[in-house]
Amino acid sequence: MKFQRIAGRLAAGMMTGAVLLTTFGGNALAATEVTPLQEMKYKKIVTTDGHTYAPDTSFSFTLTPVDHSKDTTQATFADNVVLSGVEGGLTMEKGTITFAPSGTAPAASYEGSDNIKWDITKFTRPGVYHYQARETAGNYEGIVYDGTVYDVYVFVLKDDTGSLYVKNILCTKPVTDKEGNTKDTKSDLIFTNDYGKEHDTTHDITIVKKVTGNMGETNKDFRFHVKVKGADGEWYKVVITDKEGGRVTETHLENNVEAEYTIKDTGSIHIYGLTAGDTYTVNEQDYTADGYTTKYVDADGKEVSKENQVTEDGKLLYVENHRDAKIPGGVVSTVAPYALMLAFAAAMIFFFGRKKKLFGE
Secondary structure, three states: OHHHHHHHHHHHHHHHHHHHHHHHHHHHHHHHOOOOOOOOEEEEEEEEOOOOOOOOEEEEEEEEEOOOOOOOOOOEEOOEEEEEOOOOOEEEOOOEEEEOOOOOOOOOEEEEEEEEEEOHHHOOOOEEEEEEEEEEOOOOOOOEOOOOEEEEEEEEEEOOOOOEEEEEEEEEEEEEOOOOOEEEEEOOOEEEEEEEOOOOOOEEEEEEEEEEOOOOOOOOOEEEEEEEEOOOOOEEEEEEEOOOOOOEEEEEEEOOOOEEEEEOOOOEEEEEEEOOOOEEEEEEOOOHHHOOEEEEEOOOOOEOOOEEEOOOOOEEEEEEEEOOOOOOOOOOOOHHHHHHHHHHHHHHHHHHHHHHHHOOO
């Protein structure tokens, strides 16, 4: 019995060991398996001040082979010899990333992406192949384009059968530290464009309603027609306050499309996302028939045009409606004339009364 128990324990131990060996063996095999890279993307980010809709445009990019055939010093990356990039070996699927304004409110940033593709048949031997990726600078108003040039390294390896495959793609970009020293640093392939976040390229204007005069109606609704003309497809954030401290409504204006808003005294129409070439037009409904005179003035009280451009943040435009009471001439307007008339009448009664007594009438 004792021998059987020992034998049973030995058998159990051997089985356990076999399981462990199988497990470790499986892991070792998995570690040596060929695992080709399945997907690689590059991204585009547009940053804003949080009040600006996405631009209505496409951004273009290039990915080109780097020629090392004439290098006097052998190029290396991470202790690997670097080979010249192969034409057609690594490409961008579209080479463009497109944005368009949408949604109910602007965001602080917008993001898009495109795929990087590779054709393994273009490579003839294993190695680390060198490419460069960059954005093509455009001229969309208000956009500060990313001038970063990324170095892209493609690791082409050989499997047990001698077939080539792409194991990895790594990118670096030049980074300058606080001391002013620049060195290549590993990085994701991301191009970032500033659309008013850091650079003052987008502006805003507030149209304020002001009612004056001793017959000005501060609770009256005044109707406005507003339009912004800029780049095709652009949207502009608009915040309407019907009166100071009153109801606030957020909406948007589309490029070159007139919109109608109604505000009271101290109310405002705040428009965001204007760039240097954009032109705004403000037309208040004509209230001349109601006795109002209207003028458009800036923050200093100087009269300005109803159509203009905005070149700075915090622009103010006051639309002032003035109405005073008009007192017609020749009409008694104080109690003093009435008092004089009553005094004159009393004097006449007194005079004629005495006359009757003197003549015995």
